[in-house]
Amino acid sequence: MADTERYPGAPDDSAEAAALAALLGRCGQGDRAAFRRLYDLESKRLYGLALRITRQPALAADAVHDALLQAWERAALFDPGRGSVAAWLTGLVRYRAIDAMRKRAREVTGIDLPDEADETPGALERLSASAAGEALRRCLSTLEQHQRRVIVLAFVDGLSHAELAVRLESPLGTVKSWIRRGLQALKACLEA
Amino acid sequence: MSDSPDDPDLLAAEYVLGTLDPATARRVAARSATDADLRRAIAAWEERLHPLSAMADEAAPPDALWRRLAGSIETGAPIDSGATVMRRSVAGRAWRSLPVWRASTVAGLALAAGLAAFIVLRPPPALPVAALLPSGSAAPAYMAQLQPDGMLRVFALRQAVVASDKDLELWALPRGASAPIPLGVLPAGGRAVVASNVSANGTQLLISLEQKGGSPTGRPQGPVLYAGTLHEVD
Numbered sequence: 001m002a003d004t005e006r007y008p009g010a011p012d013d014s015a016e017a018a019a020l021a022a023l024l025g026r027c028g029q030g031d032r033a034a035f036r037r038l039y040d041l042e043s044k045r046l047y048g049l050a051l052r053i054t055r056q057p058a059l060a061a062d063a064v065h066d067a068l069l070q071a072w073e074r075a076a077l078f079d080p081g082r083g084s085v086a087a088w089l090t091g092l093v094r095y096r097a098i099d100a101m102r103k104r105a106r107e108v109t110g111i112d113l114p115d116e117a118d119e120t121p122g123a124l125e126r127l128s129a130s131a132a133g134e135a136l137r138r139c140l141s142t143l144e145q146h147q148r149r150v151i152v153l154a155f156v157d158g159l160s161h162a163e164l165a166v167r168l169e170s171p172l173g174t175v176k177s178w179i180r181r182g183l184q185a186l187k188a189c190l191e192a
Numbered sequence: 193m194s195d196s197p198d199d200p201d202l203l204a205a206e207y208v209l210g211t212l213d214p215a216t217a218r219r220v221a222a223r224s225a226t227d228a229d230l231r232r233a234i235a236a237w238e239e240r241l242h243p244l245s246a247m248a249d250e251a252a253p254p255d256a257l258w259r260r261l262a263g264s265i266e267t268g269a270p271i272d273s274g275a276t277v278m279r280r281s282v283a284g285r286a287w288r289s290l291p292v293w294r295a296s297t298v299a300g301l302a303l304a305a306g307l308a309a310f311i312v313l314r315p316p317p318a319l320p321v322a323a324l325l326p327s328g329s330a331a332p333a334y335m336a337q338l339q340p341d342g343m344l345r346v347f348a349l350r351q352a353v354v355a356s357d358k359d360l361e362l363w364a365l366p367r368g369a370s371a372p373i374p375l376g377v378l379p380a381g382g383r384a385v386v387a388s389n390v391s392a393n394g395t396q397l398l399i400s401l402e403q404k405g406g407s408p409t410g411r412p413q414g415p416v417l418y419a420g421t422l423h424e425v426d
Contacts, residue, residue, distance in 0.1 A: 039261065043257070048251035060251075082231075087238045090242045094210060098210040136244065
């Protein structure tokens with residue numbers, strides 16, 4: 001099971017989730033081969049995400065390095081009841097990548113913002129590639145457009161309130177309200 | 193979920209989304225160490241939103257990243273990629289205030305470098321640290337540092353060799369307490385991050401030599417090999 005390959009786009013992600021959980025368990029016992037395997041399975045996704053947020057290879061590499069080192073150290077403490085290993089790793093990388101960007105206090109005006117994730121052809125398709133992603137895509141599509149955009153831009157691009165306000169040419173308070181209402185609606189839809 | 197800014201579930205959601213200002217995000221992270229409901233809410237939101245990561249293009253990391261990571265787990269390097277000049281100066285200040293600094297031995301100097309790098313982990317604010325020394329020696333063998341989330345991070349400054357039928361076990365002895373609290377067995381390699389409810393100042397940390405798997409009684413059975421006290425260093 002631990003050697004299950006990761007099939008990009010496989011609609012059923014339970015085998016992949018079980019494989020990652022097994023690998024993390026072995027990491028918790030100090031198994032470096034398992035850590036290498038975990039790296040091989042997850043590093044492209046995590047580095048791609050970090051790169052998307054930081055837009056700087058050095059910062060992206062730092063975020064993934066620190067996150068995976070933290071994962072290695074805390075592997076034995078990971079509670080499988082908390083959720084999937086992939087979601088945990090996503091969080092570890094995103095918090096560090098976003099933290100690095102906020103510390104740099106990047107100038108909103110001088111930044112070349114990437115194409116918006118939800119307008120990129122194929123991006124939504126990729127979201128539908130997993131069962132959980134398909135449910136999320138369906139619920140996102142029920143949100144008002146602005147609510148959906150701020151959530152996707154904040155998660156995928158790591159934009160702050162201020163950056164979102166500039167990007168959407170809207171007052172800060174409005175952006176905050178879209179985020180809150182969007183998140184509430186999203187949760188209600190996912191739990192329906 | 194209400195619309196109040198203090199609604200814990202909404203706070204967890206925005207924490208996961210990454211839109212909280214850095215100070216609030218740090219407070220949420222710190223609170224989650226002791227607040228199981230908040231921790232669960234964060235985990236649930238991480239799970240809900242995580243599929244969005246598929247919207248970013250995958251990218252192969254540079255080969256150097258694996259080598260660096262492999263090196264880090266091998267040597268027990270601290271998680272210090274965010275180190276900046278400002279952080280290093282904080283580390284320097286912190287270091288000078290530690291009593292062990294006065295031991296002007298070669299070992300002490302080597303430790304200075306190690307500790308400076310170690311403290312660079314997550315300042316500011318300065319986090320309580322302890323240097324664990326063998327009895328009768330001024331050369332620390334382990335360092336421990338309390339993390340903002342309440343976890344205790346421990347690592348060996350030099351390789352300790354333990355007989356195959358033995359384990360090293362970590363203990364906390366809060367100030368004024370008579371019995372130490374078991375914090376778990378140190379893995380081979382001497383690096384660990386353990387949950388702890390120890391308060392910062394004055395708590396003594398001990399490492400004892402125990403039977404494989406640790407003391408079965410919840411009290412140290414074997415000799416205490418290393419000891420040190422947590423201090424706030426700023």
